[in-house]
Amino acid sequence: MSEDDNFRIKFWGVRGSVPCPGPKTVRYGGNTTCMEINCGSHVLAVDAGSGIRELGISLMNRGGPISADIFFTHTHLDHVTGFPFFGPFYNPQNNFNLYAGHLTAPQNLENVLKNMIITDPMFPVPASVILGCCTFNEFNSGDEIRPHEGIVIKTAPLNHPNGACGYRIEYKGHSIAIITDTEHPEEGMDENVLHLVQDADVMVYDSAYTDEEYPKFKGWGHSTWQMAVKIAEFANVTKTVLFHHDPSHDDDRMDEIAEQAAAARFGTEPAREGMVIKVC
Ligand SMILES: [Zn+2]
Numbered sequence: 001m002s003e004d005d006n007f008r009i010k011f012w013g014v015r016g017s018v019p020c021p022g023p024k025t026v027r028y029g030g031n032t033t034c035m036e037i038n039c040g041s042h043v044l045a046v047d048a049g050s051g052i053r054e055l056g057i058s059l060m061n062r063g064g065p066i067s068a069d070i071f072f073t074h075t076h077l078d079h080v081t082g083f084p085f086f087g088p089f090y091n092p093q094n095n096f097n098l099y100a101g102h103l104t105a106p107q108n109l110e111n112v113l114k115n116m117i118i119t120d121p122m123f124p125v126p127a128s129v130i131l132g133c134c135t136f137n138e139f140n141s142g143d144e145i146r147p148h149e150g151i152v153i154k155t156a157p158l159n160h161p162n163g164a165c166g167y168r169i170e171y172k173g174h175s176i177a178i179i180t181d182t183e184h185p186e187e188g189m190d191e192n193v194l195h196l197v198q199d200a201d202v203m204v205y206d207s208a209y210t211d212e213e214y215p216k217f218k219g220w221g222h223s224t225w226q227m228a229v230k231i232a233e234f235a236n237v238t239k240t241v242l243f244h245h246d247p248s249h250d251d252d253r254m255d256e257i258a259e260q261a262a263a264a265r266f267g268t269e270p271a272r273e274g275m276v277i278k279v280c
């Protein structure tokens with residue numbers, strides 16, 4: 001098998017809402033959303049939550065100039081809070097393509113990062129230092145993106161306050177779907193989600209709540225692990241990864257969810273920081 005056949009996902013941050021490190025979140029992790037997807041030698045990242053800091057350290061330790069594509073599901077704080085702490089941004093020899101599809105003009109990713117995150121009085125380093133090696137690519141959720149030969153990325157809008165974008169990354173005849181943050185409809189299932197996850201090898205799905213907790217948080221833009229299982233069953237997903245864990249779900253609570261979800265459908269498990277799933 002050549003290096004080109006390598007298709008895998010690694011979880012650098014699995015929490016939603018706010019980082020929650022501490023003795024009660026050691027096993028599943030306390031960093032907010034960040035995933036690395038390797039397609040052969042190409043590095044893709046999804047989201048820049050606090051988990052992206054460790055991804056940056058890992059990339060710098062691999063040696064040589066770094067080039068990667070960073071896709072944003074959206075720009076809520078938990079998905080961008082690590083952005084200015086991504087070490088490779090501080091080396092102008094590196095090269096990053098940034099993508100977002102959830103914003104509508106006059107908003108765009110560059111403006112949001114420059115004017116709301118990396119700006120006086122929010123952050124001390126000027127945006128020009130951090131964004132020097134970044135190229136911004138705006139698209140509309142629903143567009144298909146081909147960042148490199150052999151990699152096809154399908155996108156769709158998700159049901160989330162201020163918008164969010166779901167992704168399906170296809171490589172070598174396999175697929176990884178990333179669906180966060182999203183809230184399921186009152187009846188049935190979201191057609192946009194079904195379209196992205198149909199027959200996927202891996203589906204990463206917003207499971208912030210349980211069905212029991214959900215009524216208290218209706219309208220907040222998140223879903224449940226039970227809905228993840230239903231969608232996976234309906235759309236013939238091979239492996240379901242529960243994601244965007246609520247900070248109130250400590251390790252013991254996550255163990256309970258893991259047990260119940262695995263019993264509900266084979267191959268369902270919560271994401272843990274550091275977890276790697278090799279697709280091919
Ligand atoms: Zn979130």
Ligand SMILES: [Zn+2]
Pocket residue numbers: 074076160164181221
């Ligand atoms: Zn959100």
